[in-house]
Amino acid sequence: MHEKERHRIILSAVQEKPVVTVQEMVDLTDSSEATIRRDIAALHVQKRLRRVRGGAEAISPPQFIGLAGRPFSVNETLNAAQKRAIAREAVELCKDGEPIIINGGTTTFQMVHFLTGRRMPIFTNSFPIAEHLLKHSKNTVMLSGGTIYREQNIILSPFDNDVTRNFYARRMFMGAQGLGPLGLMEGDPLLIQAEQKLIDQADELVVLVDSSKFRKRSSLILCGLSRIATVITDDGIEDREAKMLETAGVALIVARKTASNKEESSLQA
Amino acid sequence: MHEKERHRIILSAVQEKPVVTVQEMVDLTDSSEATIRRDIAALHVQKRLRRVRGGAEAISPPQFIGLAGRPFSVNETLNAAQKRAIAREAVELCKDGEPIIINGGTTTFQMVHFLTGRRMPIFTNSFPIAEHLLKHSKNTVMLSGGTIYREQNIILSPFDNDVTRNFYARRMFMGAQGLGPLGLMEGDPLLIQAEQKLIDQADELVVLVDSSKFRKRSSLILCGLSRIATVITDDGIEDREAKMLETAGVALIVARKTASNKEESSLQA
DNA sequence: TCACAAACGATCAATATCGATCATATTGCA
DNA sequence: TGCAATATGATCGATATTGATCGTTTGTGA
Numbered sequence: 001m002h003e004k005e006r007h008r009i010i011l012s013a014v015q016e017k018p019v020v021t022v023q024e025m026v027d028l029t030d031s032s033e034a035t036i037r038r039d040i041a042a043l044h045v046q047k048r049l050r051r052v053r054g055g056a057e058a059i060s061p062p063q064f065i066g067l068a069g070r071p072f073s074v075n076e077t078l079n080a081a082q083k084r085a086i087a088r089e090a091v092e093l094c095k096d097g098e099p100i101i102i103n104g105g106t107t108t109f110q111m112v113h114f115l116t117g118r119r120m121p122i123f124t125n126s127f128p129i130a131e132h133l134l135k136h137s138k139n140t141v142m143l144s145g146g147t148i149y150r151e152q153n154i155i156l157s158p159f160d161n162d163v164t165r166n167f168y169a170r171r172m173f174m175g176a177q178g179l180g181p182l183g184l185m186e187g188d189p190l191l192i193q194a195e196q197k198l199i200d201q202a203d204e205l206v207v208l209v210d211s212s213k214f215r216k217r218s219s220l221i222l223c224g225l226s227r228i229a230t231v232i233t234d235d236g237i238e239d240r241e242a243k244m245l246e247t248a249g250v251a252l253i254v255a256r257k258t259a260s261n262k263e264e265s266s267l268q269a
Numbered sequence: 270m271h272e273k274e275r276h277r278i279i280l281s282a283v284q285e286k287p288v289v290t291v292q293e294m295v296d297l298t299d300s301s302e303a304t305i306r307r308d309i310a311a312l313h314v315q316k317r318l319r320r321v322r323g324g325a326e327a328i329s330p331p332q333f334i335g336l337a338g339r340p341f342s343v344n345e346t347l348n349a350a351q352k353r354a355i356a357r358e359a360v361e362l363c364k365d366g367e368p369i370i371i372n373g374g375t376t377t378f379q380m381v382h383f384l385t386g387r388r389m390p391i392f393t394n395s396f397p398i399a400e401h402l403l404k405h406s407k408n409t410v411m412l413s414g415g416t417i418y419r420e421q422n423i424i425l426s427p428f429d430n431d432v433t434r435n436f437y438a439r440r441m442f443m444g445a446q447g448l449g450p451l452g453l454m455e456g457d458p459l460l461i462q463a464e465q466k467l468i469d470q471a472d473e474l475v476v477l478v479d480s481s482k483f484r485k486r487s488s489l490i491l492c493g494l495s496r497i498a499t500v501i502t503d504d505g506i507e508d509r510e511a512k513m514l515e516t517a518g519v520a521l522i523v524a525r526k527t528a529s530n531k532e533e534s535s536l537q538a
Numbered sequence: 539t540c541a542c543a544a545a546c547g548a549t550c551a552a553t554a555t556c557g558a559t560c561a562t563a564t565t566g567c568a
Numbered sequence: 569t570g571c572a573a574t575a576t577g578a579t580c581g582a583t584a585t586t587g588a589t590c591g592t593t594t595g596t597g598a
Contacts, residue, residue: 003575014322016365016388018407019273022555032577038555040371053584056272069544081533128411131400134417143396145432146415158433163414163426272585291545306546322545322594471572 001029004147007040007048013056014049021055024233080110082210084232085255088110089232090208095119098170101198102129104154104191105175107208115139123167123201125194130248142167144197149190156194164197165169171229172202178216179209183225185218201230209238227252270298275308276317281385281405283318283327285403289326296350297382347475349379351479351503354524356380358501359442365389367439370467373423373460375443376477384408391508392436392470394424394463411436413466418459427464433466440498441471448478448483450513452489452494461489473498480505494519 006029013020013028015217024175025036044051052060087110094100096119102108104126112132115122118139124130133141144164146157157164174195178185182209186192199205199222225248231251245252275298282289282297294305300512313320319328347351355378362368365388373395383402384391387408393399393411402410413433415426416501443464447454453476468491480502494517494532501522514521 016407017386018277019271021271021385032556033555034578036439036575038576047338054273057273127399127403127408130396130417133417134396141417143412143414145412145424148399148410148412150403155413157432157435160433163431166426166428175534204277302545303547303588304586307586 001031001160003039005029006031006035007043010036010039010043010056011048014056019052019055019057024055047250069183079210079212082255083107083110083208084113085093086208086210086232086234088114089253089255090206091115091118092117093171093206093230096226099123099167101167101172101202102126103172103174103195103198104129104152105208107175107210108173111173112136121169123164123169125156125164125198127155128153151196152188152190154191154194156190156197160197161174162197166203167201169202171204171206172198173206173208174198175208176213176222178218179213180217181225182221184222184228185216186220187218189220192222195222199223199227206230207233209230210234211238211241214238214241270300272289272308274314275300275304276296277385277405278382279305279308279312280317281401282382283325283423284404285381285401287319293324293349293353296353304320310447310530313515351505352376352477353379353382355477355479355501355503357383358522358524359475360384360387362440362475362499363389368392368436370438370441370471371395372437372441372464372467373398373421374477376444377442377478379404381444381521390438392433392438393457394433394467395422396424397422421457421459421463423460423463425459425466429466431466433470436470437472440475441467442475442477443467444477445482445491447487448476448482448500449486450494451490453491453497454485455491456487457490461491468492468496475499475501477501479503480496480510483507483510497533 001204009029010020010025013025019115022033022036022040025039026033029036040049040051040056043049043056047059049056071109083106086107087137091111091114099121100123102111102122104124109126109129110130112129115133116137118137121140121142122133123142127148130141130143132138142163144157145162146155147156176184186195205228207228207230209231214233214237225245228248228250230251230253231245232255235254235256237254242252279289279294282294287328288443289304291302291309294308295302298305309318309320309325312318316328318325331336336447341380350445355376360380360383368390369392371380371391372515373393378395378398384402385406387406390409391402392409396417399410402408404463412431413422413426417424418506433499445453446456455464463475474497476499478500478523483502483506494514497517497519499520499522500514501524503524504525506521506523
């Protein structure tokens, strides 16, 4: 077996399992301990993995970020106050007992903070949202079935026949990557899939976007403006953008980030 | 077992419940007390956990007492060592890459500890199992859709058309409330529903029950003995019970008790 | 307070892993 | 083919990790 091939095998093994032993690699490649050690040493200086006594481990230092405690950690702090304010307005649209759908996303995730005292049937495809609601609220939580995609933090089934089709709600809440005259835009094909499944399962589609999203474009269009019932954004929205929504018959709610944000911060602490 | 792997297991265990004992880690990793103490000491200086007399505790002070903090809190400590030993045998049946189904339950939950280093497609209807696997392993996690029942800690859909039907596995693992000549017995109608959905989605049905379950009866029969491929239990099983399984053509695996368990038994005697 | 058991820390022997060296095999090239 | 360069495998002393066994400390309950 050639050196390159062994390296490929070792790297693939170390990506699948967090730690591999020298012995495992010996068995896997039919080469000697010495060779494997040399390989691991070489890959170590190439920074393709980290060498540890007994074997090697994956190099990725950010191990379990993304879930639970701090979902979507990267985007989280970005415009957090604005997202908070938008999410609050979204929850205030809801009445206790009224079923809703929450699509996964960083903005919609903020809704969980305002849902703690409520009691509603909530359907979501987001693992972190479900987790938070379970632990910190008494809402009835329903989850879509399928594979959990770690990066996007959503649950998606490749099949059309999942429980999603059996849930119907008054409102569905979702974020987006962009919002323009052509409609609602998303960046990730996986998210598009997830959203398309849910979008027809509610009377009203409520879109949560901070005002910067009006100036962002993306390659994938999810639906036209006419499909949207309500847009909630912050006061950074410009007049012509508001006009565009009005023309399309979309209701607009502008969330003010007022002193209420202070409340929220202290509430969190 | 190697240092890194032990560390991963210890950290995973310490997050599952706020405090773990040295003995528990010895059982979990098959290493000596001295080694576990050294490990805990090392992780302590790395600030990955806090060392306390008797074991270690999670570093994060405000642990939410919700779902994950103490899954199935009542049953958890009951026969924990036996359940872990049984769960270990269960995981050892699995090969990397081979898809499995894990039905929710306190015994099956213990399997997560031994799955941390593995890489398999895992389908489950248990939210805590999915959560733990997501946070502490690289396995592909698939979840059934539906309502999350807090008490039973399972996800159940009233419809027959969920993704469950689209997943097929080599083995399905499940616990039970009782196991007698008539077959597998369960107490909760909700669990019966969940289990019946999954039971036909795998080649082999593997049942995890501690030996006390052979003397327990319940009103609801899930399936006959003939449907069961393998039973894993502890060495408290009696001869006639083993005979019963043998007659029915069920393979039997007896998980050996660890040294610490023997201590406990002799103490009780 | 005292006795007792559990938990701890230190030590040491056994084991596993490592690094270096050398012999052998394979490859590339003239 | 012959030769050099490189890769590989084997061996062995050095080093690190582990598990067992002390004696000591800590916590518990009579």
